[in-house]
Amino acid sequence: MRDANNIHIKDVKNLLDKEKNSLPLFSAENLIKIGIEIFRGMNVPLEEASLVSELLVKANLVGQDSHGVIRIAQYVKAIEEGEVKPGAKMKIMHETPSTALVDGGNGFGQVVAKKSMEIVIEKARKNSVSTVCAFNLYHIGRLADYTEMASRCDMIGVAMVNSTKCVAPYGGRERVLSTAPISYAFPTAKEMPFILDMATSACAEGKIRVALHKGEKLPYGYLIDADGNLTDNPEDFYKGGALLPLGGDLGGYKGFGLAMVVEVLSGILSRDGCAYETKKKGNGIFFQAIDIGSFMPVEEFKRKVDDLIRIVKSSKLRPGFNEILIPGELEFRIQQKRLKEGIYVPDKTWEEIKAIAERMNIDLSQVLSHNQR
Amino acid sequence: MRDANNIHIKDVKNLLDKEKNSLPLFSAENLIKIGIEIFRGMNVPLEEASLVSELLVKANLVGQDSHGVIRIAQYVKAIEEGEVKPGAKMKIMHETPSTALVDGGNGFGQVVAKKSMEIVIEKARKNSVSTVCAFNLYHIGRLADYTEMASRCDMIGVAMVNSTKCVAPYGGRERVLSTAPISYAFPTAKEMPFILDMATSACAEGKIRVALHKGEKLPYGYLIDADGNLTDNPEDFYKGGALLPLGGDLGGYKGFGLAMVVEVLSGILSRDGCAYETKKKGNGIFFQAIDIGSFMPVEEFKRKVDDLIRIVKSSKLRPGFNEILIPGELEFRIQQKRLKEGIYVPDKTWEEIKAIAERMNIDLSQVLSHNQR
Numbered sequence: 001m002r003d004a005n006n007i008h009i010k011d012v013k014n015l016l017d018k019e020k021n022s023l024p025l026f027s028a029e030n031l032i033k034i035g036i037e038i039f040r041g042m043n044v045p046l047e048e049a050s051l052v053s054e055l056l057v058k059a060n061l062v063g064q065d066s067h068g069v070i071r072i073a074q075y076v077k078a079i080e081e082g083e084v085k086p087g088a089k090m091k092i093m094h095e096t097p098s099t100a101l102v103d104g105g106n107g108f109g110q111v112v113a114k115k116s117m118e119i120v121i122e123k124a125r126k127n128s129v130s131t132v133c134a135f136n137l138y139h140i141g142r143l144a145d146y147t148e149m150a151s152r153c154d155m156i157g158v159a160m161v162n163s164t165k166c167v168a169p170y171g172g173r174e175r176v177l178s179t180a181p182i183s184y185a186f187p188t189a190k191e192m193p194f195i196l197d198m199a200t201s202a203c204a205e206g207k208i209r210v211a212l213h214k215g216e217k218l219p220y221g222y223l224i225d226a227d228g229n230l231t232d233n234p235e236d237f238y239k240g241g242a243l244l245p246l247g248g249d250l251g252g253y254k255g256f257g258l259a260m261v262v263e264v265l266s267g268i269l270s271r272d273g274c275a276y277e278t279k280k281k282g283n284g285i286f287f288q289a290i291d292i293g294s295f296m297p298v299e300e301f302k303r304k305v306d307d308l309i310r311i312v313k314s315s316k317l318r319p320g321f322n323e324i325l326i327p328g329e330l331e332f333r334i335q336q337k338r339l340k341e342g343i344y345v346p347d348k349t350w351e352e353i354k355a356i357a358e359r360m361n362i363d364l365s366q367v368l369s370h371n372q373r
Numbered sequence: 374m375r376d377a378n379n380i381h382i383k384d385v386k387n388l389l390d391k392e393k394n395s396l397p398l399f400s401a402e403n404l405i406k407i408g409i410e411i412f413r414g415m416n417v418p419l420e421e422a423s424l425v426s427e428l429l430v431k432a433n434l435v436g437q438d439s440h441g442v443i444r445i446a447q448y449v450k451a452i453e454e455g456e457v458k459p460g461a462k463m464k465i466m467h468e469t470p471s472t473a474l475v476d477g478g479n480g481f482g483q484v485v486a487k488k489s490m491e492i493v494i495e496k497a498r499k500n501s502v503s504t505v506c507a508f509n510l511y512h513i514g515r516l517a518d519y520t521e522m523a524s525r526c527d528m529i530g531v532a533m534v535n536s537t538k539c540v541a542p543y544g545g546r547e548r549v550l551s552t553a554p555i556s557y558a559f560p561t562a563k564e565m566p567f568i569l570d571m572a573t574s575a576c577a578e579g580k581i582r583v584a585l586h587k588g589e590k591l592p593y594g595y596l597i598d599a600d601g602n603l604t605d606n607p608e609d610f611y612k613g614g615a616l617l618p619l620g621g622d623l624g625g626y627k628g629f630g631l632a633m634v635v636e637v638l639s640g641i642l643s644r645d646g647c648a649y650e651t652k653k654k655g656n657g658i659f660f661q662a663i664d665i666g667s668f669m670p671v672e673e674f675k676r677k678v679d680d681l682i683r684i685v686k687s688s689k690l691r692p693g694f695n696e697i698l699i700p701g702e703l704e705f706r707i708q709q710k711r712l713k714e715g716i717y718v719p720d721k722t723w724e725e726i727k728a729i730a731e732r733m734n735i736d737l738s739q740v741l742s743h744n745q746r
Contacts, residue, residue: 094667096500096501097500098471098501099501099502099668101669127469127470127471127500128470128471128504129472129502129504130502131501156637168688168691169685169688171694171696172685172688172690172691172694172697173688173689173690174688176684176685177685186637194633196630196631196633198627198630200627202623202624203623219623221621221623222623224691228689228690228691228692229692246624246627246628247619247628248594248621248624250575250576250592250594250595251575251576251620251621253571253700254573254619257569257571257700258569260569260681260685260700261557261569263681264529264559264567264681265529267681268674268677268678268681269663269665269669269674270668271669274677274684290642291472294467294469294472295506295642295643296474296644301642304641304647307647308633308637308640308647308649311647312549312550315541315542315545315546315547316545316547316601317544317545317601318545318546318597318601318602319600321544321545323544324542324543324544324545325544326633327626327629327630327633
């Protein structure tokens with residue numbers, strides 16, 4: 001999600017400047033290799049190990065480090081504890097020409113999600129519009145990775161997932177809903193693709209974890225403590241507090257409403273279950289693809305989306321803003337930078353990865369090319 | 374939209390109490406009759422006059438007076454000026470088994486929208502999921518009226534429309550986007566139906582107009598003035614200011630992202646045009662219906678939505694809140710009250726209606742039953 005990494009659009013210049021002073025420790029290529037070796041060491045089939053590693057590193061590339069290689073240790077643990085089953089058999093439980101309900105067989109979220117998006121794209125190709133839901137899978141990572149698959153096929157991609165509870169309803173103080181992200185992707189002609197990927201909560205959970213690890217406060221408006229009072233202390237979230245829905249006191253009922261929509265579509269319709277249920281573990285999936293060609297020539301659509309993007313970006317600025325960024329643009333820029341300069345991996349994450357590699361007798365120096373970390 | 378009438382969920386009790394002191398001047402039945410007579414006087418076919426009047430009054434009933442009979446004068450003017458063509462011929466420009474692109478023929482928005490939702494429901498019945506876009510129509514009113522049609526057919530209803538520009542992008546100060554409302558409706562078993570209908574802007578335009586007419590200030594966070602500074606003065610909106618996207622300074626890029634999604638789906642894919650285009654007049658339509666039975670037994674779906682609603686509503690409250698209301702609940706309660714006690718029509722609106730009736734030689738006393746206004 002756009003906000004998973006504690007980034008504000010206003011801060012993009014600061015962020016890019018700040019990173020210039022950090023050592024670019026890893027190339028994306030090397031991080032992917034490390035991931036693959038580790039997952040292979042856990043008996044994950046090569047194809048799955050590659051996909052999961054690529055998507056984790058992609059999250060790092062676009063600046064969403066909380067969805068990146070920091071998760072390797074968590075995934076290894078999940079495999080060990082049987083929470084995720086590498087090589088799981090997916091099964092289509094029910095199907096029509098334009099819908100499918102997929103049982104993920106407790107597999108990697110990325111694997112089930114990619115396959116589900118392939119199914120929904122294929123169905124939209126034949127039937128103009130399609131919906132696929134999936135249940136029984138682990139975390140899928142960034143929604144943008146899947147909706148982008150649709151937009152690359154000249155389709156409109158839609159994705160919603162729910163997960164475990166951490167968001168209070170508008171007016172409530174208990175965790176009942178999930179951060180319930182939504183993603184839409186549209187192809188463009190010359191502009192970069194439009195990819196919205198946003199939590200319907202005030203911020204994503206990763207943002208709180210990052211603030212906690214850095215010992216930083218959060219702005220008022222993201223969190224409430226266990227008594228339901230606004231707080232700027234990320235610790236309060238882990239002491240019975242909750243995230244607030246998008247919109248704050250003025251408009252929080254809208255973020256709350258959207259979160260309920262995501263809950264119904266990706267939790268109930270998918271059969272994966274709602275955030276509030278104690279059995280809830282991974283993501284429930286709701287995917288859609290819409291064939292643009294069924295409405296208008298694709299090139300015309302792309303040109304018009306380009307026009308919209310240009311008009312929006314060229315409109316006059318508010319005081320305090322340097323620029324208007326369209327959804328996906330920040331991630332795109334960070335990716336360009338990190339592809340060139342490398343990905344910074346915090347020491348704690350690197351130590352975790354090294355420890356796992358040692359335990360598996362993987363010689364990381366053999367894995368890394370060019371003698372480079 | 375939920376916020377079209379300057380209502381906050383927190384204020385529902387106050388609102389209902391306050392209304393007890395107003396004279397309940399009109400029954401819904403009488404207001405509908407008045408609307409029908411006036412539109413019939415403008416040579417609007419009976420079926421269209423009935424539908425438009427019913428939906429305007431429905432807006433009053435659910436508390437969204439800015440979408441109610443206050444619009445009769447505007448619609449009459451629009452007919453006179455040729456902006457809307459009663460009895461217009463709709464045409465399906467392009468069609469697949471699960472999609473349609475509808476040319477509204479410059480007709481009443483309500484008429485085109487109802488027909489478009491009927492088409493999308495019929496297509497979803499046969500093909501599980503469907504999408505219909507429509508262009509060249511006037512304003513359609515509340516989206517909830519159409520998504521509710523789908524939920525009554527045991528389907529999931531989705532609606533998005535764009536309109537003329539009044540919202541600034543996140544970071545911008547110019548009007549480029551529309552309030553870009555979104556609606557989702559789900560059927561329930563014993564709970565009232567879930568109907569989300571929300572602007573993706575900080576508030577709906579009607580809220581500003583209401584504040585202006587009452588001489589009241591608005592909370593900071595809704596509006597910027599022509600220089601892009603936050604303002605609480607509704608007049609600033611009409612002096613070159615703009616509405617802000619949902620989410621405020623912390624999360625406004627999310628409301629902005631959603632508004633762009635609505636712009637692309639209901640403005641570009643529909644061919645009706647984007648908010649920023651000078652030709653833009655009415656609403657562009659993007660409708661979807663999803664057949665629940667293609668995924669699971671409908672009764673199971675409804676029971677599970679009921680469960681979610683109950684869990685959400687019964688969760689512990691934050692200080693300052695009396696209750697958690699689910700999307701559509703506020704409107705439902707106001708409707709129950711106004712059906713019983715009547716609809717209050719402000720003097721200015723009533724004078725406008727009387728003047729139109731006189732001009733058309735319609736004797737309103739003949740129209741009203743029971744000698745009651």
